[in-house]
Amino acid sequence: MSHSAYAGAAAPVRHRAPSERADFTIVQDWAGYTADEHDIWRTLFRRQEALLKGRAAPEFLAGIADLGVAADGIPDFRRLNDVLGRATGWSIVAVPGLVPDAIFFEHLANRRFPSTCFIRRRDQLDYLEEPDVFHDIFGHVPMLVNPVFADYMQAYGQGGLKALGLGALHNLARLYWYTVEFGLIETPEGLRIYGSGIVSSKGESVYSVEDPRPNRLGFDLLRVMRTKYRIDDFQSSYFVIRGFDELFDATRPDFTPYYAELQRLGDYEPDTVLPSDRVLHRSSTA
Ligand code: PHE
Numbered sequence: 001m002s003h004s005a006y007a008g009a010a011a012p013v014r015h016r017a018p019s020e021r022a023d024f025t026i027v028q029d030w031a032g033y034t035a036d037e038h039d040i041w042r043t044l045f046r047r048q049e050a051l052l053k054g055r056a057a058p059e060f061l062a063g064i065a066d067l068g069v070a071a072d073g074i075p076d077f078r079r080l081n082d083v084l085g086r087a088t089g090w091s092i093v094a095v096p097g098l099v100p101d102a103i104f105f106e107h108l109a110n111r112r113f114p115s116t117c118f119i120r121r122r123d124q125l126d127y128l129e130e131p132d133v134f135h136d137i138f139g140h141v142p143m144l145v146n147p148v149f150a151d152y153m154q155a156y157g158q159g160g161l162k163a164l165g166l167g168a169l170h171n172l173a174r175l176y177w178y179t180v181e182f183g184l185i186e187t188p189e190g191l192r193i194y195g196s197g198i199v200s201s202k203g204e205s206v207y208s209v210e211d212p213r214p215n216r217l218g219f220d221l222l223r224v225m226r227t228k229y230r231i232d233d234f235q236s237s238y239f240v241i242r243g244f245d246e247l248f249d250a251t252r253p254d255f256t257p258y259y260a261e262l263q264r265l266g267d268y269e270p271d272t273v274l275p276s277d278r279v280l281h282r283s284s285t286a
């Protein structure tokens with residue numbers, strides 16, 4: 001689940017009933033999934049599991065291992081929540097699709113992650129324009145098992161509510177995009193993926209860490225919040241953190257003065273490289 005980033009697209013009607021609740025949540029109706037839908041999940045899961053060995057961050061792989069229930073088919077959120085709740089106090093709530101920004105942030109600020117329930121069709125295994133249950137659960141939940149990342153996501157929700165009030169959501173949304181969705185991390189073994197938009201994508205799992213074309217730039221908070229992003233193709237730049245503590249520490253201060261400064265500073269195109277950027281070579285840390 002993301003916010004304001006994706007345009008709506010055609011998707012199965014089942015599991016997409018609009019919510020009648022003020023917080024936009026629905027009931028997952030786990031018993032209502034067909035055998036074919038569970039099979040699509042398993043196909044995606046096995047494919048990504050194989051691709052992500054040696055490419056995903058150890059924290060992500062540990063999260064997947066902890067969430068053993070997710071290997072058999074589309075997980076029952078109730079069972080997932082037992083594991084997740086014990087680990088970090090987070091829970092998954094079911095929503096029909098994108099929810100308004102304020103609602104999304106309110107959930108995160110309370111350690112609830114809004115997840116879609118529908119799964120893509122078989123002809124959409126490689127690419128889908130909007131988040132489905134595979135992206136939302138396989139992509140996001142493993143990192144929510146990590147205590148530092150779990151706190152980061154909650155802080156992001158609180159910061160989102162504030163940014164909304166300050167008219168700075170476009171800046172904050174870029175931070176989410178380049179970290180939560182498309183973040184890379186440097187490890188002693190080399191570059192690794194932690195962004196959910198990458199780990200749930202077959203093509204980008206390889207492209208982001210191995211292709212010579214995209215820029216891989218050292219994470220810099222204001223730089224990231226000035227950088228536009230593309231939602232219709234692989235990223236042309238990735239921002240690389242040195243560790244989750246770096247991310248958590250950089251985002252701890254009050255952003256209010258940053259937003260005022262960002263209003264004066266211009267935006268960067270997604271493929272810009274600046275003299276001040278720390279440019280990482282694809283194999284520099286391997
Ligand atoms: N510290 C940020 C603020 O004051 C909130 C935030 C935390 C935003 C973590 C993103 C990530 O707005």
Ligand code: CO
Nearest residue numbers: 001002131196
């Ligand atoms: Co997402």
